[in-house]
Amino acid sequence: MSQPALPTQKTILERLEILADAAKYDASCASSGTSKRNSKGGKGIGSTEGMGICHAYAPDGRCISLLKILLTNQCVFDCHYCINRKSSNTRRARFTPQEVVDLTLSFYRRNYIEGLFLSSGIIKSSSHTMEQLIEVARILREEHDFRGYIHLKTIPEADPELVARAGLYADRVSINVELPTVAGLTRLAPDKSATQIEGAMTSLKDSIIEAKDARKRFRHAPKFAPAGQSTQMIVGADAATDADIVGRASTLYGNFGLRRVYYSAFSPIPDASAVLPLKRPPLMREHRLYQSDWLMRFYGYAPHEVQQAAGADGMLPLDIDPKLAWALQFRADFPVDVNRAPRERLLRVPGLGVRAVNALIVARRQRRLRLEDVGKLTVSVAKVRPFIIAEDWRPVLLTDRADLQNLIAPKKAEQLELFAS
């Protein structure tokens, strides 16, 4: 097959439209968690201050923090879920590295963005593509002394030496595992290999650890992806259950030291492949997976405990959050005494977040807490009440009532979502 003709005719505006549209299926737009920097004493612009900033929100509720685009949406791969797959008849375009640099800087100067999230379709070869991505980051960092945030999507099939170079310029690097199961990957992304993806994630992890270690001993050792690595899984394009996904995510956190696993509910794409399901899974499913992810990362739940919250079919309930689902199944662990219980037990109470638990622990050093006090520190005391003991409150039989879920579960808004899909 001959090389497709380069779309030289299209204006920057037209190409931006195509290449931003092609990039929107990547969920991450995070710009947080990197080292603190500013542009004082530098030749360029840019700063990062730990907490990322969302400069705009689109009507899909997603934060726009970075200029998220592809270098090109031409691709030699043919992954069924992807709008940019070789066999899709989507419009194609491509930017030069310099064009991406100019766009990033002119957006940054106007305070539209925190930085750049650059990814690409595979052109010529994986290594060639990776070189182009790195070139963008290099020009930004070296020629413009840009100190804002850079996230590079790395290509697992590229030369490991190139992937390592990406980490020297980027704050965050990521490789998408794409699908939660190997069977799903084989079926929907026939050109990709799970072994190769995991191999590349391992080498990124090693580079990150090595650079951190070096900086302990040598203050000027180069930083390597200070915001770590992340990945993304597509939810609802294959048969994987929530329990499968939770299990996979915890392995990923464990094996590769990931900062984040993003879940992206499969959404219909123009010119979809015939292999794909037509309808999207409910967005609520993605939300429940994020909640379970938080339970594992901040609430001390083990993966198998989150899996216990799922039903017999391996799916998390859509109508209630996984923390409540778990509590309803393990009622013997409740009620928890807010005046005595250790932190990890308080964190299990549905309706008590990390913030509320911290406040309770500080406040109870002052005096015995009553139900009213708990109410002031939480959003809904009605939801919390069946699961706690306070100075003036005991749930007595409430905790064990069979219709407990109906008493406390949210009634309308969230369930509409189920029917919307």
Place this chain on the structure above:
Amino acid sequence: MTPFRTMRSAEAFRVSLAAPDDFEGWRDTARRLIQADVPPDRIVWDSPADQSTDLFAQGERRLPAPPADAPQPRASRDFLQYAKSAILHSDSKRFSLLYRLLWRLQTNPRLMDDRADADVRGIDELARQVRRDIHKMRAFVRFRVIEEPDGERYVAWFEPGHHILRSNAAFFVRRFTTMRWSILTPQGSMHWDGETLQEGPPATRADAPSGDPVEALWRKYYTSIFNPARLKVGAMLKEMPRKYWKNLPEASLIPEMIAGAQAREAGMVEAGAQDFGVLPDTLAGIAEAVQSCRRCDIGCNGTNSVMGEGADAPVLMIVGEQPGDNEEELGHPFVGPAGQLLRAHLKDAAIAIEQAYVTNAVKHFKFTLRGKRRLHQNPTAKEIDVCRWWLDGERALVRPRIVLALGASAARGLLGRTVSVQKERGVPLPLDDGSELWITTHPSYLLRLQDHGRADEEQKFANDLRCVAARVSELSH
């Protein structure tokens, strides 16, 4: 502390701070008042920008001098931290709330730990709103560039909810150190020339530039990065409330984006609609359904479909690409020139075609008209994928143990991916139903070759068929 309370206790004191965000002024005054043991309800606080303050409030402006031996007031570190933020709030009652807390801290030094206390929650709430306003200003300031005699200047108009301009300026200095910029607000302005930060008077929207050429790109980006298949307006409004919209160049696009979203999603689902329903459970049923299939452009070109045919329960299924000119006219697969070549080779390899099932990956004939001639055109990957539904149906009914794919299109129809025939030929690949797939070239490819090239390829083709023949005879017994 009671000895001082008797002193002129009926009188109220009036404190005017220099600026609405004057933390140092408030702290120094509050310290003196605590030392002089003036209770919270005896003080009226005001500052220039607090319009809600009662201008005619009476009060003694001369503050009492604290006794020389008065102890230093106590304030916990987290109180000071909260106070520094809360004092920037626009609520005129903030000064008195802070003083009341400071007063209570003298007798209860750990008061700030009682998060359920009304005053503690009050200061927490003020500080939280101020922090959010600071964060939103960092997010939603939009600079527009103007040309000045000595270079570019980036100018923004912003309307903060609280008195945060001064304390937030440092962020913009850190981020845009090498740029020259100005932020104009109704409460004052800040100007940075690359080295020093200067305060200026309050401004109006008309003082700021009205546009910037890059905004067209930004607006295009904003609409393109939006995924219409996952509309969540509430989530957007929570983080980007309407009050900010008037100063965001992209926000005017929102109503249209929301209105178009559902239609766009429905359109995508419909365009991709392969709602095939239930597969017919006989080959005749599939043949009939294929004839009226209009799910891709080839199906809509008015030609007759050509269904597969062959033996009952055969070991071997042979899959070609699509019917050609002759096949379409006669209604049978592999009856044209390529079919003749195939039959000759099958005979040489001792494969009886009448004992096999022969079909195509695509069931309609795709062509372009050149004069009166219909010239064959390759089906696209999408068209093959759509037609795979029928091929899968045939396979499920015919249940061959060996499938021979002729050419890349046939291979795609069976594997769902594009393969290189030259790389994958000669070795069987497992299919998901347990049968094995052999891939070789399409005979029409052989017809297009000349001389040596053709002789070589025919040789390889014959070799592939011999391998298949061997497997067929193994599995037939």
